[in-house]
Amino acid sequence: MAGLTPNSPTPTDITVHQQSRVLEIAFSDGARFSIPFELMRVYSPSAEVMGHGPGQETLQTGKRDVGITALEQVGHYAIRPQFSDGHDSGLFSWDYLYQLGAEQARLWADYEAKLAAAGKGRDDAMPAKGGSACSTH
Numbered sequence: 001m002a003g004l005t006p007n008s009p010t011p012t013d014i015t016v017h018q019q020s021r022v023l024e025i026a027f028s029d030g031a032r033f034s035i036p037f038e039l040m041r042v043y044s045p046s047a048e049v050m051g052h053g054p055g056q057e058t059l060q061t062g063k064r065d066v067g068i069t070a071l072e073q074v075g076h077y078a079i080r081p082q083f084s085d086g087h088d089s090g091l092f093s094w095d096y097l098y099q100l101g102a103e104q105a106r107l108w109a110d111y112e113a114k115l116a117a118a119g120k121g122r123d124d125a126m127p128a129k130g131g132s133a134c135s136t137h
Helices: 035-043 094-102 104-118
Strands: 011-017 022-027 032-034 067-072 080-083
Touching: 011 067, 011 094, 011 104, 022 094, 032 080, 032 094, 035 080, 035 104, 080 094, 094 104
Parallel strands: none
Antiparallel strands: 011 022, 022 032, 067 080
C-alpha cells in the first residue's frame, strides 16, 4: 500500500456512485478521478490480493459487477471499502487512490495482460480458497 507522504494531495470530495459502480474522488490539487469499483477490487492493497511480498499476488476474477456496500474513513489518511463480495480488508490511502485514478489506463492494461497470461477472463469465477492462505486471513 502506498503511504501518505507529507505533500500528497488530499481528497476534497468522495462520492460512491452505486449505479455506475464508480468512486468519484476530487483532490486538493484539482485532480478528479472516477475509479471503477472493479479496478479498486482487483488492485485492493490487502494481503488477500497483494500477498505478503512480490510474486504472492492473487489474480482476481469475477469482480466486474462488484459493488461497495459500505465505506469507512480510517484516520485522516485512508478509506476502507466493504465490497459486495465480502472483501473488506483493503485500506486505500489517499495517495494509493490517487495512483489508481491517475494510472488506471496502465493498470487496466496490466490486468488484462495478467488475465490473458493466466488463460482467464474478467468474469471467470474465483477458485475456491485452499488451505494455503496465511493464518491471519
